[in-house]
Amino acid sequence: MAGSTLGTMFKVSTWGESHGKGIGVVVDGCPAGLTISEEYIQTYLNRRKPGQTKYSTPRKEDDYVEILSGVFEGRTTGTPISMVVMNQTQRSSDYSEIANYYRPGHADYTYDSKYGFRDYRGGGRSSGRETTARVAAGAIALAILDSLNIHVSAYTRSIGPITIDYTNLNLQNIMQSSLYMPDLNASAKAEDFLLEKMNESNSVGGVIECVVTGMPAGIGEPVFEKLDANLAKAVMSVGAVKGFEIGDGFKSASMLGDANNDAFHYEDGTLSKETNHAGGILGGMSDGSNIILRAAIKPTASIARTQHTVNKANKNIEINIKGRHDPIIVPRAVVVIESMVALTLVDLLLQNMASRLDKIQEFYKN
Ligand SMILES: Cc1cc2nc3c(=O)[nH]c(=O)nc-3n(C[C@H](O)[C@H](O)[C@H](O)COP(=O)(O)O)c2cc1C
Ligand SMILES: C=C(O[C@@H]1CC(C(=O)O)=C[C@@H](OP(=O)(O)O)[C@H]1O)C(=O)O
Incomplete structure (x- = not known):
C-alpha cells in the first residue's frame, strides 16, 4: 500500500494491521548519537495503549516495543531504526460478519472500493491500532526535540460540549485526569457527560490542543512544504481527526484585521509578538512564539446500537x-497528536539545515 511513509529527511514508514501479527515502524534519517532505549519508548506507548481506563476499549494489549535495528550501546547509529509491537489479544471472530457489510463511519466501503477486498479484522490497516507505530517513532522525534529545548505538549481541550476553562489550566493536572484534561473541574464534568452517553450506548468526540514551546523562528519550507501545511497533513492523517486549526483558526475568519494581527515588539535585544493569534506560524514558517494547534476528533464510529447500512449484495x-x-x-489520541507534531517538526528542522550557504560553510569549516 502506498501512502505509509511520512517525511523527507526524517522518514517514518509504518506497517501492520489491528488483527495481524503485529504493528511496526521503520525510522530512517535519525541522526547518530541520540540516546534511546526500549524503556524510554515504552513510556510513550503506555500513554496510548488500550484497556487502561473505563473510557478505553476493553481490548487489553501490553504494547511492548522491541527495537530490532539502528541502536547500538544505547545510541542511534544513523542507520534505519526498526521497531515492532506484537499484537497479543486479537479476537477476530467479532469481525466475521462485517466482511459482508460496511460499518457506518468506518473505512470498510472505501477500502473495498479501492482494492476490491480488505482485511476486515478490526479495521485492518485503517484501525486506530496503527497509531502504536506512530507513537514509537514520535518518541524518537520527541527526544531529538528535547535535546534542542523544544517541547511538545498535547492535552484534551474539550469532550463533547465541555471545554476547559483556561483560568484553571494547569498542565501538571493532565496525568491526574483520566481524560488528559488540564482543568480537573472540566474533567469531572466531562466524565459525567461521557458516562451518561456510554450508558445510552453512544460515543463522544472532542478536541485535542497541542502547544510547542522553544521553536526557533524560520522553520518550514516555502510554498508546498509550509510548516502549517505539513502539520495539518500529519495530524489529519490520524484516523477520526475531522478538523485542524492553527492559532485562532476558524475564529479568525470572523475577526477584523486590527484584532487578528499580532504586533511585533523589540526589547532587550529580543523581537517578540504582543499577541499570538497566528499560533506561532507566519508564511508557513515558525515565528519564534509558541505553536498552538487543535485537532477535532469525531465520536467513535462503532457504537452498540442498531444502525442502517448496506451489504456487499447492495441490500x-x-x-x-x-x-x-x-x-x-x-x-488515547493525545500522545498520537504529540507524536505527529514532533515528527513534522524534526523533519523540517533537519531540512532547514540546508537553507543557508553561510551556515553550511560554517559547519564544514570545523
Ligand atoms: C487511538 C485511536 C483509537 C481508535 N479506536 C476506535 C475504536 O475503538 N472504534 C472505532 O470505531 N474507531 C476507533 N478509532 C477511529 C477509527 O479507526 C476511524 O474513525 C476509522 O478508521 C475511519 O477513519 P476516519 O474517521 O478518519 O474517516 C480510533 C482511532 C484512534 C486514533
Ligand atoms: C486495539 C486498539 O484500538 C482498536 C481501534 C479500533 C478501530 O476501529 O480503530 C477498534 C478496536 O479494535 P478491535 O475491535 O480490533 O479490538 C480498538 O480496540 C489500539 O488502539 O491499540
Whole structure:
C-alpha cells in the first residue's frame, strides 16, 4: 500500500494491521548519537495503549516495543531504526460478519472500493491500532526535540460540549485526569457527560490542543512544504481527526484585521509578538512564539446500537456491531497528536539545515 511513509529527511514508514501479527515502524534519517532505549519508548506507548481506563476499549494489549535495528550501546547509529509491537489479544471472530457489510463511519466501503477486498479484522490497516507505530517513532522525534529545548505538549481541550476553562489550566493536572484534561473541574464534568452517553450506548468526540514551546523562528519550507501545511497533513492523517486549526483558526475568519494581527515588539535585544493569534506560524514558517494547534476528533464510529447500512449484495440491512471499542478516542489520541507534531517538526528542522550557504560553510569549516 502506498501512502505509509511520512517525511523527507526524517522518514517514518509504518506497517501492520489491528488483527495481524503485529504493528511496526521503520525510522530512517535519525541522526547518530541520540540516546534511546526500549524503556524510554515504552513510556510513550503506555500513554496510548488500550484497556487502561473505563473510557478505553476493553481490548487489553501490553504494547511492548522491541527495537530490532539502528541502536547500538544505547545510541542511534544513523542507520534505519526498526521497531515492532506484537499484537497479543486479537479476537477476530467479532469481525466475521462485517466482511459482508460496511460499518457506518468506518473505512470498510472505501477500502473495498479501492482494492476490491480488505482485511476486515478490526479495521485492518485503517484501525486506530496503527497509531502504536506512530507513537514509537514520535518518541524518537520527541527526544531529538528535547535535546534542542523544544517541547511538545498535547492535552484534551474539550469532550463533547465541555471545554476547559483556561483560568484553571494547569498542565501538571493532565496525568491526574483520566481524560488528559488540564482543568480537573472540566474533567469531572466531562466524565459525567461521557458516562451518561456510554450508558445510552453512544460515543463522544472532542478536541485535542497541542502547544510547542522553544521553536526557533524560520522553520518550514516555502510554498508546498509550509510548516502549517505539513502539520495539518500529519495530524489529519490520524484516523477520526475531522478538523485542524492553527492559532485562532476558524475564529479568525470572523475577526477584523486590527484584532487578528499580532504586533511585533523589540526589547532587550529580543523581537517578540504582543499577541499570538497566528499560533506561532507566519508564511508557513515558525515565528519564534509558541505553536498552538487543535485537532477535532469525531465520536467513535462503532457504537452498540442498531444502525442502517448496506451489504456487499447492495441490500439495505440493519446491523449491531460487536467488538471492543473506545467510547471516546480523544484521551488515547493525545500522545498520537504529540507524536505527529514532533515528527513534522524534526523533519523540517533537519531540512532547514540546508537553507543557508553561510551556515553550511560554517559547519564544514570545523
Ligand atoms: C487511538 C485511536 C483509537 C481508535 N479506536 C476506535 C475504536 O475503538 N472504534 C472505532 O470505531 N474507531 C476507533 N478509532 C477511529 C477509527 O479507526 C476511524 O474513525 C476509522 O478508521 C475511519 O477513519 P476516519 O474517521 O478518519 O474517516 C480510533 C482511532 C484512534 C486514533
Ligand atoms: C486495539 C486498539 O484500538 C482498536 C481501534 C479500533 C478501530 O476501529 O480503530 C477498534 C478496536 O479494535 P478491535 O475491535 O480490533 O479490538 C480498538 O480496540 C489500539 O488502539 O491499540
